[in-house]
Amino acid sequence: xxxLTITALRFGFLLLLxxxxxxxxxxxxxDLMIGRKAATGAPTARQVRKNPELAxxxxxxxxxxxxxxxxxxGPLKGxxxxxxxxxxxxxxxxxxxxxxxxxxxSGRHARLxxxxxxxxxxxxGSTNGTYLADQQLxxxxxxxxGVPVRIGKTVIELRP
Numbered sequence: 001x002x003x004l005t006i007t008a009l010r011f012g013f014l015l016l017l018x019x020x021x022x023x024x025x026x027x028x029x030x031d032l033m034i035g036r037k038a039a040t041g042a043p044t045a046r047q048v049r050k051n052p053e054l055a056x057x058x059x060x061x062x063x064x065x066x067x068x069x070x071x072x073x074g075p076l077k078g079x080x081x082x083x084x085x086x087x088x089x090x091x092x093x094x095x096x097x098x099x100x101x102x103x104x105x106s107g108r109h110a111r112l113x114x115x116x117x118x119x120x121x122x123x124x125g126s127t128n129g130t131y132l133a134d135q136q137l138x139x140x141x142x143x144x145x146g147v148p149v150r151i152g153k154t155v156i157e158l159r160p
Contacts, residue, residue, distance in 0.1 A: 069156055102152040104151070106124070132149055
């Protein structure tokens, strides 16, 4: 090989290293921005668990309470899960409460948990994200009756 070819390969390798460094820095920056948005907005799920008074006020007594979780779209369409006082783990893992047969769901994708008389949904660091209505979750958010929660191709709703 000529000296020119070796020098070109060295510069190409150096350029590849810099591309890798910039992609890592941009991913870290994006993660920090998401964390900062969560810190300046509503309380996180951990803060709500430690201080229940931070949760949004309970709905009026005349309002219906969620009693079941219904899969409205996706491979498990029509399946229902009764709601109790314990959290519901959603994902492809076998230990999940609702095992999603969805290639776009992570093993431990999201968690639906009760706080007072309301239910909250939080993403557990999934690859493809969890959406409440059309909003991607960056923190735990309350879920109202009939509002769709999308995980990959699966859509679930709380029902009375």
